[in-house]
Amino acid sequence: MVLSDFDRTLSDEKDNFIIKQEVVEVVNKFSAKFLFFVVTGRERKYMDILAKGLFPTGWIIENGGIIILRDKEIKLADEKWYEIRKNLAKILDKNGIKYSLGEVIIYVNSAIDYKDKLDKINEAKIEWNRSDAMIMPKSVSKGEAVKILKSILNFEGVTIAIGDSQNDISLFSVADIKVAVANALPEIKAISDIVLDKEDGIGVMRFLEKILNDGSYLEKLIGFRK
Numbered sequence: 001m002v003l004s005d006f007d008r009t010l011s012d013e014k015d016n017f018i019i020k021q022e023v024v025e026v027v028n029k030f031s032a033k034f035l036f037f038v039v040t041g042r043e044r045k046y047m048d049i050l051a052k053g054l055f056p057t058g059w060i061i062e063n064g065g066i067i068i069l070r071d072k073e074i075k076l077a078d079e080k081w082y083e084i085r086k087n088l089a090k091i092l093d094k095n096g097i098k099y100s101l102g103e104v105i106i107y108v109n110s111a112i113d114y115k116d117k118l119d120k121i122n123e124a125k126i127e128w129n130r131s132d133a134m135i136m137p138k139s140v141s142k143g144e145a146v147k148i149l150k151s152i153l154n155f156e157g158v159t160i161a162i163g164d165s166q167n168d169i170s171l172f173s174v175a176d177i178k179v180a181v182a183n184a185l186p187e188i189k190a191i192s193d194i195v196l197d198k199e200d201g202i203g204v205m206r207f208l209e210k211i212l213n214d215g216s217y218l219e220k221l222i223g224f225r226k
């Protein structure tokens with residue numbers, strides 16, 4: 001099973017995060033043979049714009065808030081969370097902090113400017129993605145959603161995670177093989193088993209092609225499992 005982040009992993013900031021068609025083709029080809037999940041902080045509405053034509057096995061969006069499979073969707077938030085979220089939104093308003101509400105989580109772009117205020121929030125978890133932040137239920141993360149996904153699928157095979165930033169650390173924590181794209185943050189490269197030599201989607205595309213075309217490479221990867 002491959003679990004891949006989206007922004008700055010499958011998609012390139014220089015392309016305004018719209019995934020390259022050549023990357024779409026390889027991911028779709030890979031997904032026809034192996035389990036491939038996109039695991040992103042993004043909301044659903046962005047995926048329709050940024051990932052046109054991409055058909056992975058499934059999605060984990062809103063940083064682990066929602067799991068989307070062909071035959072079911074799971075939202076990992078309860079009424080208590082939405083109460084908390086309402087109060088948090090009032091605090092953000094009072095502090096003049098701009099945010100947007102997802103279906104589960106709160107997004108704060110350029111959150112780094114308000115770090116001191118956000119750090120005071122203790123009814124929720126603040127997950128950073130470079131200078132942006134996501135305010136989420138404490139029990140929600142990319143890694144937690146993957147654990148639920150694996151139990152739904154009864155999956156016990158090798159898990160490969162590919163990412164670039166802080167909000168991928170929990171994803172890496174549930175993977176056997178941790179892969180950083182060439183443009184990943186240094187702290188992500190430092191906890192990776194493999195650092196790709198190409199950036200963003202091209203890096204992931206080459207890695208997936210290697211698995212598809214070279215059985216011995218796949219054997220070597222499977223041997224990676226602790």
Ligand SMILES: O=C(O)COP(=O)(O)O
Nearest residue numbers: 005006007040041042129
């Ligand atoms: O921060 C976001 O909204 C998207 O980020 P990700 O795909 O890198 O998780």
Ligand SMILES: [Mg+2]
Nearest residue numbers: 005007008164
């Ligand atoms: Mg990313």
